Amino acid sequence: MADSPSVAITGAGVLASNGLGRRAYWSALEAGESGVRHLDRFDPEPFPCRIAGQLWDFDPADFIPRRDVRRWHRHVHQAVAAARLAVDDAELAAAGYEAERIATGFGTSVGSPNEAWAEELQAFATGGYKRVSRTASSAFSGHAATIHVTVDYGFRGPAITIASGCTTGLDVLLWGVEQIRRGKADAALVGATESPIFPMSFAASCAMGILSQRNDDPEGAMRPYDAGRDGIVLAEGAVALVLEREDRARARGAMILAEVAGMGSAAEGLNPLTLESEGAAMARAITAALADARASPDDIDYIQSHGVALSVYDICETNAFKRALGRRAYRIPVSSVKSMTGQAYAAGGLLGAAGALLALHEGVIPPTLNLESPADGCDLDYVPQRARFNDVSAALTVAMSFGGTHTAAVLRRAK
Numbered sequence: 001m002a003d004s005p006s007v008a009i010t011g012a013g014v015l016a017s018n019g020l021g022r023r024a025y026w027s028a029l030e031a032g033e034s035g036v037r038h039l040d041r042f043d044p045e046p047f048p049c050r051i052a053g054q055l056w057d058f059d060p061a062d063f064i065p066r067r068d069v070r071r072w073h074r075h076v077h078q079a080v081a082a083a084r085l086a087v088d089d090a091e092l093a094a095a096g097y098e099a100e101r102i103a104t105g106f107g108t109s110v111g112s113p114n115e116a117w118a119e120e121l122q123a124f125a126t127g128g129y130k131r132v133s134r135t136a137s138s139a140f141s142g143h144a145a146t147i148h149v150t151v152d153y154g155f156r157g158p159a160i161t162i163a164s165g166c167t168t169g170l171d172v173l174l175w176g177v178e179q180i181r182r183g184k185a186d187a188a189l190v191g192a193t194e195s196p197i198f199p200m201s202f203a204a205s206c207a208m209g210i211l212s213q214r215n216d217d218p219e220g221a222m223r224p225y226d227a228g229r230d231g232i233v234l235a236e237g238a239v240a241l242v243l244e245r246e247d248r249a250r251a252r253g254a255m256i257l258a259e260v261a262g263m264g265s266a267a268e269g270l271n272p273l274t275l276e277s278e279g280a281a282m283a284r285a286i287t288a289a290l291a292d293a294r295a296s297p298d299d300i301d302y303i304q305s306h307g308v309a310l311s312v313y314d315i316c317e318t319n320a321f322k323r324a325l326g327r328r329a330y331r332i333p334v335s336s337v338k339s340m341t342g343q344a345y346a347a348g349g350l351l352g353a354a355g356a357l358l359a360l361h362e363g364v365i366p367p368t369l370n371l372e373s374p375a376d377g378c379d380l381d382y383v384p385q386r387a388r389f390n391d392v393s394a395a396l397t398v399a400m401s402f403g404g405t406h407t408a409a410v411l412r413r414a415k
Helices: 022-031 066-071 074-090 115-127 136-140 143-153 165-181 199-208 246-251 280-292 311-331 345-362
Strands: 007-016 102-107 159-162 187-194 237-245 258-267 302-304 394-401 405-412
Touching: 007 022, 007 074, 007 165, 007 246, 007 345, 022 345, 074 143, 074 187, 074 237, 102 143, 102 165, 136 143, 143 159, 143 187, 159 165, 165 187, 165 237, 165 258, 165 345, 165 394, 165 405, 187 345, 237 246, 237 345, 258 280, 258 345, 280 311, 280 394, 280 405, 302 345, 311 394, 345 394, 345 405
Parallel strands: 102 159, 102 187, 302 394
Antiparallel strands: 007 237, 007 258, 187 237, 258 405, 394 405
């Protein structure tokens, strides 16, 4: 929309396996610190993979009354906590927005049907439906995260829950940007939350054969683009971002972490489980994001990639960068925060976006940890092992999901 307002990110709340809070997360990325360790949420002995990216130091009671901690599931705890961190980071309470003009959107794909599900199933098996908790259906719902965030702050603008696999986080960001661009809201709180570390999730991932078995080296297990990669490491996490009309944010003196300059999405429409390797659909999403931002490949200084350490994904996005950016792709630093956080599914795209904010705001490009010997076909500048100091004016961040759905965003440094 030619006359649509610019949208700024003015606050970020991050819960990652390697850092809680925006500053702690950025410090871990800059230092190349992994949050992957031997998991202790349940007994992993029956599984070939026994490592994960848990939120090791997260206590939901620091953010939520204990009665609500007991009543609701972990993905809700994480969403509310990330939202509170983001709102405080943006100093949104002092901004003076009407509650009806603040949109709320969160996403989750797996949610957290963990031990609480087993407890309710046992209650049903022993005493029938009357023994099942009255809040069970709401607690299991992915929409519970969005609802609890709106209730926590009393936001009364448009609200939505999105579930689109690993692109969920960027898709929620796109939704929030559109609410502001179209005049339906003056500000938006958007985010994604995921807590897939429970036995059934591990069993399903093991059945697919996608989990790393590098149990003797947890921190070295997530290896995007590396010839020695052997799969992903599951992680939990949540990210929330505060979006505002940029003119309103500047008028109130808000810190502006970045401008959301452009967004684009595309689907392959070929296979429900896997991706094509040529990267054509991902390239279309990138091209659409560049067009929306009125940017060219020469304007992009950094790419925060999907980088999930699965061969077909690594090849698909590498080829997509070459298709969409041409020869410029070889001169743009590319890195993946998942090498340090693990794969948090729905939250992964926003963990990447938060990593891109580090590059834009601080001039630090986070590394791709554990990249020692690039795999065949992975021949771009993936910033191996160590962070790089680099002036970044515009960053591209992307996300890919099973079945070939792709989303891309262009973020610009605030002027």
